[in-house]
Amino acid sequence: xxxxxxxxxxxxxxxxxxxxxxxxxxxxxxxxxxxxxxxxxxxxxxxxxxxxxxxxxxxxxxxxxxxxxxxxxxxxxxxxxxxxxxxxxxxxxxxxxxxxxxxxxxxxxxxxxxxxxxxxxxxxxxxxxxxxxxxxxxxxxxxxxxxxxxxxxxxxxxxxxxxxxxxxxxxxxxxxxxxxxxxxxxxxxxxxxxxxxxxxxxxxxxxxxxxxxxxxxxxxxxxxxxxxxxxxxxxxxxxxxxxxxxxxxxxxxxxxxxxxxxxxxxxxxxxxxxxxxxxxxxxxxxxxxxxxxxxxxxxxxxxxxxxxxxxxxxxxxxxxxxxxxxxxxxxxxxxxxxxxxxxxxxxxxxxxxxxxxxxxxxxxxxxxxxxxxxxxxxxxxxxxxxxxxxxxxxxxxxxxxxxxxxxxxxxxxxxxxxxxx
Amino acid sequence: xxxxxxxxxxxxxxxxxxxxxxxxxxxxxxxxxxxxxxxxxxxxxxxxxxxxxxxxxxxxxxxxxxxxxxxxxxxxxxxxxxxxxxxxxxxxxxxxxxxxxxxxxxxxxxxxxxxxxxxxxxxxxxxxxxxxxxxxxxxxxxxxxxxxxxxxxxxxxxxxxxxxxxxxxxxxxxxxxxxxxxxxxxxxxxxxxxxxxxxxxxxxxxxxxxxxxxxxxxxxxxxxxxxxxxxxxxxxxxxxxxxxxxxxxxxxxxxxxxxxxxxxxxxxxxxxxxxxxxxxxxxxxxxxxxxxxxxxxxxxxxxxxxxxxxxxxxxxxxxxxxxxxxxxxxxxxxxxxxxxxxxxxxxxxxxxxxxxxxxxxxxxxxxxxxxxxxxxxxxxxxxxxxxxxxxxxxxxxxxxxxxxxxxxxxxxxxxxxxxxx
Numbered sequence: 001x002x003x004x005x006x007x008x009x010x011x012x013x014x015x016x017x018x019x020x021x022x023x024x025x026x027x028x029x030x031x032x033x034x035x036x037x038x039x040x041x042x043x044x045x046x047x048x049x050x051x052x053x054x055x056x057x058x059x060x061x062x063x064x065x066x067x068x069x070x071x072x073x074x075x076x077x078x079x080x081x082x083x084x085x086x087x088x089x090x091x092x093x094x095x096x097x098x099x100x101x102x103x104x105x106x107x108x109x110x111x112x113x114x115x116x117x118x119x120x121x122x123x124x125x126x127x128x129x130x131x132x133x134x135x136x137x138x139x140x141x142x143x144x145x146x147x148x149x150x151x152x153x154x155x156x157x158x159x160x161x162x163x164x165x166x167x168x169x170x171x172x173x174x175x176x177x178x179x180x181x182x183x184x185x186x187x188x189x190x191x192x193x194x195x196x197x198x199x200x201x202x203x204x205x206x207x208x209x210x211x212x213x214x215x216x217x218x219x220x221x222x223x224x225x226x227x228x229x230x231x232x233x234x235x236x237x238x239x240x241x242x243x244x245x246x247x248x249x250x251x252x253x254x255x256x257x258x259x260x261x262x263x264x265x266x267x268x269x270x271x272x273x274x275x276x277x278x279x280x281x282x283x284x285x286x287x288x289x290x291x292x293x294x295x296x297x298x299x300x301x302x303x304x305x306x307x308x309x310x311x312x313x314x315x316x317x318x319x320x321x322x323x324x325x326x327x328x329x330x331x332x333x334x335x336x337x338x339x340x341x342x343x344x345x346x347x348x349x350x351x352x353x354x355x356x357x358x359x360x361x362x363x364x365x366x367x368x369x370x371x372x373x374x375x376x377x378x379x380x381x382x383x384x385x386x387x388x389x390x391x392x393x394x395x396x397x398x399x400x401x402x403x404x405x406x407x408x409x410x411x412x413x414x415x416x417x418x419x420x421x
Numbered sequence: 422x423x424x425x426x427x428x429x430x431x432x433x434x435x436x437x438x439x440x441x442x443x444x445x446x447x448x449x450x451x452x453x454x455x456x457x458x459x460x461x462x463x464x465x466x467x468x469x470x471x472x473x474x475x476x477x478x479x480x481x482x483x484x485x486x487x488x489x490x491x492x493x494x495x496x497x498x499x500x501x502x503x504x505x506x507x508x509x510x511x512x513x514x515x516x517x518x519x520x521x522x523x524x525x526x527x528x529x530x531x532x533x534x535x536x537x538x539x540x541x542x543x544x545x546x547x548x549x550x551x552x553x554x555x556x557x558x559x560x561x562x563x564x565x566x567x568x569x570x571x572x573x574x575x576x577x578x579x580x581x582x583x584x585x586x587x588x589x590x591x592x593x594x595x596x597x598x599x600x601x602x603x604x605x606x607x608x609x610x611x612x613x614x615x616x617x618x619x620x621x622x623x624x625x626x627x628x629x630x631x632x633x634x635x636x637x638x639x640x641x642x643x644x645x646x647x648x649x650x651x652x653x654x655x656x657x658x659x660x661x662x663x664x665x666x667x668x669x670x671x672x673x674x675x676x677x678x679x680x681x682x683x684x685x686x687x688x689x690x691x692x693x694x695x696x697x698x699x700x701x702x703x704x705x706x707x708x709x710x711x712x713x714x715x716x717x718x719x720x721x722x723x724x725x726x727x728x729x730x731x732x733x734x735x736x737x738x739x740x741x742x743x744x745x746x747x748x749x750x751x752x753x754x755x756x757x758x759x760x761x762x763x764x765x766x767x768x769x770x771x772x773x774x775x776x777x778x779x780x781x782x783x784x785x786x787x788x789x790x791x792x793x794x795x796x797x798x799x800x801x802x803x804x805x806x807x808x809x810x811x812x813x814x815x816x817x818x819x820x821x822x823x824x825x826x827x828x829x830x831x832x833x834x835x836x837x838x839x840x841x842x
Contacts, residue, residue, distance in 0.1 A: 160799055169800060227672040241766070248664050250768025251648040254799030257765035262758050262796065265686035272798060337683050341762060344678035345662065347671025375683065377693060378581055378675030379590060 016052075019044060020412040023052045024061055027082050028106065028409065032065050034077025053080050059415045060087055060149060060196075061106065061408070082106040087408070087415060088148045090139065091400025092185075093156040093208060093393075094132055096120055096173045096235035097284070097306045100394050101139040103148070104401040106408070108219045111148060112139055113394060119302035125176045132181075133188045140194040149196040151415050152404025153189075155181060156208040156396035158236050160254050166205040169254075172272040173236040181205055197416035204403065208232055209256045209354075211399030212389070213240025213247055216352045218402045220395065221387045225349040229342050230389075231258075232396070233357035236271065237279040237338075241346055259283070263338055281334035284356045290327030291316065306393060310359045317363050332364040336371020339386075343372060347382045354389040361388030437473075440465060441833040444473045445482055448503050449527065449830065453486050455498025474501050480836045481508050481570060481617075482527065482829070503527040508829070508836060509569045511560065512821025513606075514577040514629060514814075515553055517541055517594045517656035518705075518727045521815050522560040524569070525822040527829070529640045532569060533560055534815060540723035546597045553602075554609045561615040570617040572836050573825025574610075576602060577629040577817035579657050581675050587626045590675075593693040594657040602626055618837035625824065629653055630677045630775075632820030633810070634661025634668055637773045639823045641816065642808045646770040650763050651810075652679075653817070654778035657692065658700040658759075662767055680704070684759055702755035705777045711748030712737065727814060731780045738784050753785040757792020760807075764793060768803045775810040782809030 022042055027033070030041065039049040056062035057080075065079040084107050093100040097119070103112035116135055120128045136153070143150055159171030166182020185203040195201050213230035216222040222230070226245040232238050237259035241248040248255055259279035260272055270277035280286060284306075288299045291313050299309050316324040339351055353361050353368070365386055372381040389395050408414055443463055448454070451462065460470040477483035478501075486500040505528050514521040518540070524533035537556055541549050557574070564571055580592030587603020606624040616622050634651035637643040643651070647666040653659050658680035662669040669676055680700035681693055691698035701707060705727075709720045712734050720730050737745040760772055774782050774789070786807055793802040810816050829835055 170798075172798075225672070239766070243664060243669050244667070246665070248767060250803065251646070251770035252768060252799065252804045254803045255766060255768045257798040258762075260765055260796065260798050261682075261762045262684060263682075274796065341679075341682045342766070344681055345660070345676060345763070345766065346669060347673060347676045349672035375681065375695065377591075377593075377678040377681050378673065382671065382675045383673045 017411055017413050019048065019052055020056060021410055023049065024056055024082075024412050025409050027062060027080065032079045032081035034079055036077050038080070056412060059412060061412055061415060084109060086148055087151055088112075088143060089401040089404030089408070090136075090143075090150055090153045091156065091211070091397035091402070091404065092132065092136055092139075092153065093211075093397040093400065094120060094128065094174070095158050095208065095393070095396075097302060098393065099132055099135045100397040101135055102394055102397040102401050103139065103143055103150070104398065104405060105148075106405060108402065108405075111146065112142060114139060115305065115307075115393065117303060117305040121173070121175050122302070125174075125179055128174065128176065129179075129181065129184055133185065136185060136189060137192070140189060140192050144192075144194045148194065149415070150192075150194040150201060151408045152204070153185070153201050154204040154206060154211065154400030154403045155185060156206060156211045156400050157181065158208050158232075158234055158238065160257075161205050161207050163204065163206055163253055166203065168205070172270075173234070204400075206400070206403065207238065207240075207256060208234070208396040209238035209240040210247055210249075211240075211397075211403065212354045212391075212395035213242050213352075213399070214402055215391060215395045215399030216354070216389060217242050217245070217247075219398070220352070220391060221389060222350050222352055227346070227348045228350040228352060229339075229346060229348045230352045230354050230395075231335075231339065231342075231357060233282065233284060233335075233353070233355035234393075235284045237283055239342060241342075241348075243346065258338060258342060261338065261341060263334070263341070278334070278338045282331055282338060287313070287327060287331050287356065287360075290331065291321075291324045293323065306356070307359065310356060313360060314363070328360070328363050329367060332367025333371050335364060336368040337375060339368055340372050340375035343376050343382055343384050344378075347378065348384055351384050351386045352389050353386065354391070354395050355393055358389040358395075359392050438832055438834050440469065440473055441477060442831055444470065445477055445503075445833050446830050448483060448501065453500045453502035455500055457498050459501070477833060480833060482833055482836060505530060507569055508572055509533075509564060510822040510825030510829070511557075511564075511571055511574045512577065512632070512818035512823070512825065513553065513557055513560075513574065514632075514818040514821065515541060515549065515595070516579050516629065516814070518723060519814065520553055520556045521818040522556055523815055523818040523822050524560065524564055524571070525819065525826060526569075527826060529823065529826075532567065533563055535560060536726065536814065538724060538726040542594070542596050543723070546595075546600055549595065549597065550600075550602065550605055554606065557606060557610060558613070561610060561613050565613075565615045569615065570836070571613075571615040571622060572829050573625070574606070574622050575625040575627060575632065575821030575824045576606060577627060577632040577821050578602065579629050579653075579655055579659065581678075582626050582628050584625065584627055584674055587624065589626070593691075594655070625821075627821070627824065628659065628661075628677060629655070629817040630659035630661040631668055631670075632661070632818075632824065633775045633812075633816035634663050634773075634820070635823055636812060636816045636820030637775070637810060638663050638666070638668075640819070641773070641812060642810060643771050643773055648767070648769045649771040649773060650760075650767060650769045651773045651775050651816075652756075652760065652763075652778060654703065654705060654774070654776035655814075656705045658704055660763060662763075662769075664767065679759060679763060682759065682762060684755070684762070699755070699759045703752055703759060708734070708748060708752050708777065708781075711752065712742075712745045714744065727777070728780065731777060734781060735784070749781070749784050750788060753788025754792050756785060757789040758796060760789055761793050761796035764797050764803055764805050765799075768799065769805055772805050772807045773810050774807065775812070775816050776814055779810040779816075780813055
């Protein structure tokens with residue numbers, strides 16, 4: 001980079017940052033390659049690429065790999081590639097039944113995945129934030145032990161979120177409202193050694209269904225398409241809508257609230273206080289209550305991990321338990337009815353069943369597909385492909401980790417170097 | 422433009438076309454100005470701009486206007502501006518009750534607006550196409566008499582549309598299906614003098630709610646925002662969704678079918694054959710039947726223009742007619758319930774009431790707003806502003822004309838010049 005005093009330093013930094021982003025993102029999307037190849041691919045000159053790669057290595061984002069021989073003549077080039085497992089983004093999800101933490105490296109490989117069962121509603125807001133902090137700190141400790149540096153944290157919440165301020169506006173199924181969860185977690189982790197040379201990592205906040213949709217589109221079952229709807233089946237039910245490759249965020253950030261569409265003609269009371277909301281027919285609580293044989297049934301025990309309880313549902317379905325089969329049919333049809341509203345409005349290529357819908361997908365998918373074919377006006381359901389998430393309840397935390405890493409790809413200088421910091 | 426033989430002619434043409442588009446679109450968005458100003462604004466050199474403007478004038482898209490004096494020194498520049506009323510796009514709408522034709526000039530000024538009342542369902546597909554053709558030919562004749570050249574035609578239909586082939590897949594409220602309406606109208610108007618030097622103008626086809634949304638966003642009550650939902654209240658009810666300034670078209674082009682969301686707990690039979698569709702609560706037929714005093718009521722006469730019938734509804738509401746007031750309350754609340762589904766999912770800045778909803782907006786809007794505030798999860802309805810379209814039943818045909826003109830702005834060479842053709 002030129003150091004002529006006539007060029008404004010601010011502009012130089014902007015160009016440098018943009019070029020660092022270009023090279024790092026190119027290595028992610030195109031894979032390992034020589035510096036000469038990066039120069040040829042990006043149109044940057046070789047000296048600039050060498051300098052950029054040196055800085056990315058110094059920041060721990062890129063490393064030198066194997067020697068690449070192209071043909072039999074010419075000088076072999078040393079390959080450079082993303083530093084797979086030292087720089088990580090962290091996603092954290094709080095939901096009614098659990099806290100989940102996922103850490104992904106720059107290549108989106110899973111470095112850490114932990115879930116803690118908890119009755120968050122019973123814990124209350126203060127107790128809940130306390131548990132979240134414990135889970136996050138414990139994950140950060142483990143990442144330090146594994147030699148990782150954490151470059152970003154995003155927390156997923158089943159809530160209306162003001163992302164700009166990192167605040168929960170209202171989370172009906174947690175019973176929390178007007179909670180500055182982002183700033184609280186930022187403060188609680190300040191100075192943690194997992195952040196390397198950085199004093200703190202600002203904790204971003206987003207809606208769980210939004211982050212689930214981002215995860216499915218970036219690294220999940222929807223990565224081959226640009227138009228998808230992700231349905232998050234938890235105690236509450238929300239959706240994330242991706243149109244032309246971009247998440248629909250709406251005019252004020254409050255999208256995806258299909259769970260409160262007035263689709264239940266029985267007008268059951270919802271956790272939000274309204275009546276007739278769709279999630280009173282398809283939420284996790286309704287499913288578990290429907291399948292349970294009595295108030296002491298293990299399905300209703302909030303201390304038992306939700307994966308385990310859903311395994312019991314699958315066992316009972318396999319054994320043709322009458323209550324379980326009838327509930328699955330009722331929930332599956334209602335799920336298809338609500339899904340048909342989304343498919344009729346936005347005509348996605350793929351509908352991803354997430355959360356508990358994914359874990360029971362073999363039992364629910366048939367009802368959903370049949371109902372879509374019946375209720376969607378376009379021929380063949382508009383061609384929608386109903387797929388089960390492979391992330392289960394970890395989709396939102398995985399999406400949080402993806403978003404945390406996106407910040408680094410957009411601006412690699414956010415990661416302090418070993419000497420620069 | 423250079424004519425060196427080393428440059429590929431195809432590339433030269435592409436660059437030329439792109440620059441013609443740039444200048445024409447700039448004159449639309451920025452208003453009349455001198456050639457020198459256009460050069461300064463666009464970064465093109467003055468000689469190129471002069472040549473481009475000469476070609477646009479020759480094609481009838483631009484004309485020379487007044488002399489512009491900037492300050493008191495320097496040579497005054499002759500202003501150039503869009504040729505307002507000679508080059509027009511035509512939008513045609515067929516709906517259950519009427520055919521509407523709108524012609525707009527390049528500045529989006531209305532050159533022609535005609536509606537013909539008709540019972541399209543009774544006419545059948547062949548009779549309907551015949552009436553459409555008559556209406557279109559009559560409009561083209563009038564445009565020739567007014568000295569206009571028609572550069573594009575778009576027909577709006579209350580249907581699932583395969584836009585690529587110009588076919589209606591299925592139009593439940595017309596009773597038409599698998600109808601190549603675009604090619605049929607293209608053929609029926611081939612060689613019309615309204616097309617100037619062109620032998621034909623291919624007739625494009627799109628869904629009526631999509632075109633209504635485009636009209637509101639381009640030239641209507643939603644032109645100040647980039648996130649809006651347009652609700653088309655006709656015999657059927659559909660919506661068009663604009664996100665970040667772009668219409669959501671979906672994976673296979675079948676969006677906006679909110680009318681068939683299963684929101685009616687009474688499970689009334691819909692025109693589409695399903696039960697419980699939202700439009701069985703809020704469609705125009707339901708409103709008119711609800712307000713009518715008997716089977717011979719003027720409200721139910723398909724030969725009476727729909728604006729006239731809705732004027733009767735407004736008169737009866739003003740006179741506090743019991744049936745009318747009860748129906749308006751029932752329809753208004755149901756309208757708000759369905760609208761809340763859309764607002765909860767896509768969180769628009771503006772919700773536009775179109776079609777008959779617009780013509781009865783003073784009577785319906787209060788119920789809609791109250792229901793939105795009750796059912797939308799985000800505080801204050803997510804900030805949505807409920808506005809009535811000012812285009813009434815002509816929104817879709819107006820959107821059709823806008824789309825027809827867009828093709829010209831994208832490629833001005835589509836319009837043959839007076840000598841080039």
